[in-house]
Amino acid sequence: MKNITATGRRKTAVAQVRLLPGSGKVTVNKSPIEEYFPVEVYRREALRPLETSNLEGKFDIFIKATGGGKSGQAGAIRLGVARALVDFDGELRPQLHSAGFLTRDPRMVERKKYGQKKARKRFQFSKR
Numbered sequence: 001m002k003n004i005t006a007t008g009r010r011k012t013a014v015a016q017v018r019l020l021p022g023s024g025k026v027t028v029n030k031s032p033i034e035e036y037f038p039v040e041v042y043r044r045e046a047l048r049p050l051e052t053s054n055l056e057g058k059f060d061i062f063i064k065a066t067g068g069g070k071s072g073q074a075g076a077i078r079l080g081v082a083r084a085l086v087d088f089d090g091e092l093r094p095q096l097h098s099a100g101f102l103t104r105d106p107r108m109v110e111r112k113k114y115g116q117k118k119a120r121k122r123f124q125f126s127k128r
């Protein structure tokens with residue numbers, strides 16, 4: 001089996017995921033995932049598709065994550081890993097889809113409007 005590549009996106013983060021058969025080593029931006037995501041919640045979020053499909057420890061995963069923050073990057077990695085797993089084995093598609101891992105989260109930051117403090121917050125109104 002050759003390496004499988006997939007792209008995941010969330011907010012402004014983009015993750016390029018490469019799956020290779022191996023021992024379960026996960027590398028994000030050339031550093032181990034434990035070092036890149038010191039918070040365990042983000043690690044679990046990023047690797048949940050492997051957990052759901054019972055394939056932990058079967059692949060070496062190389063990830064290049066850019067843009068956004070840690071939370072957005074973890075979500076982007078999750079989508080990328082799920083897409084790569086579907087490329088590896090189409091039988092996993094219904095399982096991953098029902099878990100919601102193949103859906104791109106469309107929520108983005110709303111733009112700031114002129115004459116306002118933020119996207120929706122206004123400047124304080126003074127009657128007099």
